[in-house]
Amino acid sequence: MIRAVLTDIEGTTSSISFVKEVLFPYAAKEMLSFLQKNWANDNVAKQITAISAESGTNVGTPEQANDILQRWITADKKATALKALQGMIWKAGYEDGSYRAHMYPDVAHQLATWREQGLILYVYSSGSIAAQKLFFRYSEAGDLTPLFSDYFDTTFGGKREEESYRRIAHNIGFPEDEILFLSDIKEELDAAKSAGMQTTLLDRQHSPSSSTARPSPHAPHPSVNSFSDIKLHSV
Ligand SMILES: [Mg+2]
Secondary structure (H helix, E strand, O other): OOOEEEEOOEOOOEOHHHHHHHHHHHHHHHHHHHHHHHOOOHHHHHHHHHHHHHHOOOOOOHHHHHHHHHHHHHOOOOOHHHHHHHHHHHHHHHHOOOOOEOOOOOHHHHHHHHHHOOOEEEEEOOOOHHHHHHHHHOEOOEOOHHHEEEEEOHHHOOOOOHHHHHHHHHHHOOOHHHEEEEEOOHHHHHHHHHOOOEEEEEOOOOOOOOOOOEOOOOOOOOEEOOHHHOOOOOO
């Protein structure tokens, strides 16, 4: 019997394009003005020190910092300082209503229904836990954070590693086979299944051709187009 649902975000509850086409461009566009406004902020100053060290430049102005950061963004450099600043800009953007996190229309209703049925809901995403909370707090469907009991990120391990799902199950406190993991990525579902969890693949790209879970080319995982098609007793 399934007692908990653990869900991925990108490609599962929400479109992949929101992060790529809204969040990242917003941070790039707002970077300079954010640095100018918050240059004296302690947490910003800490990131500037890190940027100076990593770039080998003594960064003294918001403009200099922005030049380096824009190059890093273009090069898709995985720098902690860049990630931290992007996180601060995204938070400000959510709070001032510049955007809301995309949510597929079936998600909020189904999550609420599961909660009413007594299931406990969790998130597992590669985004930081702080970013996950902002995402669900400022979603198109309103504040969904009251529905979730906890959030897991890659500090619990990679999403394609079996051990991560064992760690999460242990943390949740239910046996693996009482947890249903939802994702759009077969390799993540494979890892969860190897750990003993139940799985369902969200196939958001295909138009609904069937109203119920069906055997899929992603076997052994049942595949659905929508959260409303997930049948807990049949997974
Ligand atoms: Mg995903």
